[in-house]
Amino acid sequence: MESSHFFLVIADVEGKILKFNRGFENISSTPSELQFSDLLSPNSELEFIYSLELMLGSPKIRRHLMLDHPSLKDEGYSQVWWEFSVVTTPDMDISGIIGIGVGMQFLEQEMPWNNLVDVLGFGEIVLDKQLKIKSWDDKIIQWFEPTEENWQGKYLIDIFSFQDLSQLKEMLPNLSPTDKPKCFLLNKEDPSRPTFAALITVSSQGYHLFLMPKAASLSQKQEKPLIPPQMFSLFSGAVFVLNSFGKIIQQNEAAKNVGRIWKGRAYSEGFNLSFPTQANRFTKLQKAIDDAKNGQSTQLELKFLINNHDFGFWNASIKPVLGEYDKPIGVLIHLIDISSIKSQIVQLDRENGRLREMALSPSHVLRGPLSSMMGILELMDTKQLDKENLKLFNYLKPLTKELDQVIRQHSKKMSTFS
Known part of the structure; x- marks a missing residue:
């Protein structure tokens, strides 16, 4: 962390800088909350984004990149040799990437080139x-x-x-x-x-x-669509089409929005459909994709924490795309966002709860005073009442018992209210 020769940076799965060492401040004095790609030249930015996609899709790989940082030109050089690796949580969810870099000027001046094979x-x-x-x-x-x-x-x-x-x-x-x-x-x-x-x-x-x-060209030829474009445009909701290797061949705009929710940015065609955060929540989806490759269809509901308080919900239909002789050649993933419906159901449950409390409340409020009244009536000495008051008293006591019975019945009905 204190090295002046090496650069250290830790970024989240979107490439946003989370932590850095003293040496990295030579690239940017205030890198916090910046995107790592913002510190690169246009060509290096494309190469870094491409490598980030590869690492998130295959967390075990490491990437070695020669990247150009224009801000270092005042130091007499701009190229830095980086090694990037994926950082995972104990639950094997991808939490970010770590990069260790060294400036080419230091390498050329301090180390013989024929000793750099292991370093670079x-x-x-x-x-x-x-x-x-x-x-x-x-x-x-x-x-x-x-x-x-x-x-x-x-x-x-x-x-x-x-x-x-x-x-x-x-x-x-x-x-x-x-x-x-x-x-x-x-x-x-x-x-x-x-x-x-x-x-x-x-x-x-x-x-x-x-x-x-070097990394493969970003403009590599895309695979032929598995679903005709006219038919593909008829789908509502988000749609991903994967080839037999799990790479995204087709996706609509709604699917790109889903990608922004799930991983912070839209998925790129030609790369695997990966789940870098909260991967354990997508275990069923991953299994359904594997089943679809073998010709089996699956319907399931996905639940994903989209911020610290709210969840997103999707009805997912995962089906095989069949080719010649009904052989599976890909996977169709159709997602319908039901978050608003789920939100309405939650809101209705809350309102029903409040109605239940309001319905039960009168029973509790009334039974207390009524019980006191009935107790007082039992204590009264009818021998001390004249004929007229005794007549009224004999009307009052049955009415309190009747009222008590009505409240009890009402309370019993409300206890079954849901």
């Missing part, structure tokens, strides 16, 4: 002075097939995966051991292969090539 998460390929491949690490094996392609001793440009090296060829003649590492993109012209961010640095034995796969 790069994969490394060691080359000789003729650009022949000498060795590679385990991360390179995850991304390529060096053994099958027989990389050992081959020229880098002879490897199929590295044919797009035009930028590197321009850099090499002017690259010396005293220069800072040169950055370029690999495979940026070939959409069929992943794009890599690359760094090349000179050593006494040759070169070190550091690679890191």
Whole structure:
């Protein structure tokens, strides 16, 4: 927390900054309540939002990102290398993300580039002075097939995966051991292969090539709609359509509003339908989605705390989307917001409760004085009454008993009132 070299930030699932260390104040002196994306350049903002979606959909993954913070340019640099991870509660609900970053200026000045593989998460390929491949690490094996392609001793440009090296060829003649590492993109012209961010640095034995796969393009081609658009537009309420992997293929505007209630912002098409907060409340929905993938339909009611006092309610219909030979190819989730109806029912229950109290109240109020009157009548000595008063007294006593019986019957009826 006291480090002046590393940046630490903790944000909620919407990307709002909750906590930060002293070093982070170099990026923003008052970051509280800001969105982390507000501190980024436009391109870095898109890359961060994309990675946030990925992490919330797959909480176990970590993301390594080179992000640009324009506010740091006065410090002589703007790029920060970040590692982001998901933070969960003991109940495994996602509560936010934590990011640890280090400025590129510090890395270049304080640490040799050939020792940065573990720090930054790069994969490394060691080359000789003729650009022949000498060795590679385990991360390179995850991304390529060096053994099958027989990389050992081959020229880098002879490897199929590295044919797009035009930028590197321009850099090499002017690259010396005293220069800072040169950055370029690999495979940026070939959409069929992943794009890599690359760094090349000179050593006494040759070169070190550091690679890191970049996030997939945000404008990636969307899957074909599973439900025809004309039919999809006829649905009332919120509608999500998922493919067989659980990714959102279609959603209407009402569904986007539901996303804003459930997770703070609308869900993005092409990403999983995830429940980062209060995930335990959506266990039944998740099971219904899994059942729909196997061809089973489910009807259920969802209840979600939308603020500290109020709940939202939805009637949910989860059905399989059937393809050829009636085989499930996706999932239809149809949500009808019944929060207002539920609110009216709660209000009616409260009003009925007040009516019940009002109905029962006269019985309690009247029976007390009436019991006192009946007790007094029992104590009176009729021998001391003259003939006329005795006659009135004999009328009064039966009337009090009759009134007592009426109140008792009324109280009995009210006790069954609901």
